[in-house]
Amino acid sequence: MGKAHRGGELPLALNRYAGLSRMLEKNVYYLAGLVALEQWYRYVRRDFFNGEELGYLVYNGALDNLRLARGERFKRLKAVAEKMPESIHHDQSDTIKNRKLEFYQNIDEICRVFEDHQNLPSANKHRDSFLEALEVGKKDEDSDYIAVIQGLPEAVSTKGTRWLDAIVDNRCQKAADLLPAMNLFGHRKKGEC
Numbered sequence: 001m002g003k004a005h006r007g008g009e010l011p012l013a014l015n016r017y018a019g020l021s022r023m024l025e026k027n028v029y030y031l032a033g034l035v036a037l038e039q040w041y042r043y044v045r046r047d048f049f050n051g052e053e054l055g056y057l058v059y060n061g062a063l064d065n066l067r068l069a070r071g072e073r074f075k076r077l078k079a080v081a082e083k084m085p086e087s088i089h090h091d092q093s094d095t096i097k098n099r100k101l102e103f104y105q106n107i108d109e110i111c112r113v114f115e116d117h118q119n120l121p122s123a124n125k126h127r128d129s130f131l132e133a134l135e136v137g138k139k140d141e142d143s144d145y146i147a148v149i150q151g152l153p154e155a156v157s158t159k160g161t162r163w164l165d166a167i168v169d170n171r172c173q174k175a176a177d178l179l180p181a182m183n184l185f186g187h188r189k190k191g192e193c
Contacts, residue, residue: 020099021182023080028184031073031114032171036164038066043131044160047138048145074111081107099181106178113174123166130159 041062049055084104088097103110133156137148152160176184 020103021184024077024103024179024182025184027073027077028110028172028175029168031070032168032175034066034070034073035114035171036167038063039127039167040164041066043127044134045145048143048148051143070114074114077111078107095181099179102179102181109178110175113171113178120166120170123163123170126159126163126166130156130163133159 041059045062046059049059052058081104084100088100091097091100134148134152137152137156172185176182
C-alpha cells in the first residue's frame with residue numbers, strides 16, 4: 001500500500017467554485033438538451049400519442065416533466081449564482097472574480113435562454129425537412145413510434161439529428177454570449193456545443 005501519510009490541517013474555503021466554467025457548460029448543455037427534447041415531443045411524439053388511449057394525458061405529463069426538470073435546474077443554478085458575491089472574496093485573480101460576477105449578474109437572462117420557444121430559421125429548415133420525410137415513414141409503417149423511428153432511412157435520421165443539434169448549438173451559443181468572460185465551450189469550434 002505504500003507509506004502512511006502525515007497528518008495535518010488545511011484551511012477550509014467554502015464556496016470557491018474552482019470549476020465554475022466547466023459546471024456551467026454541463027448545465028447549459030443539459031438545459032439545451034431539454035429544449036431539444038421538448039421540441040421533439042411537440043413536433044414528433046405528439047402525433048403518436050394522439051392515436052393512443054389517454055395519449056394526450058401522457059403527452060401533457062411528459063411536457064410537464066420537462067418543464068419541471070428545467071425549473072429544477074434553474075433553481076440550482078440560481079442558488080449557485082447567489083453564492084458568487086461571497087465566493088469572490090476568496091479569489092486573487094481579477095479574471096476569476098469577473099467570471100463569477102458576470103454569472104451572478106446574468107443568471108436570469110441565462111435561464112430565459114432556455115424558456116423561450118422562438119423560431120430558429122437554421123433549425124426549422126432541418127425540422128421541416130425531417131418532418132416531411134417522417135410523414136412518409138409513418139405511412140409505410142403501422143404508426144408504431146419505435147418502428148417508425150427505427151425504420152427511417154439514414155438520410156432522414158441525419159436530418160432529425162441536424163435539427164436537434166441546431167437547437168442545442170443555438171441555445172449553448174446564446175448562453176455563452178451572455179457570459180463572455182467564462183469562455184464557455186471555448187475549446188470547441190464555433191457553432192459546436
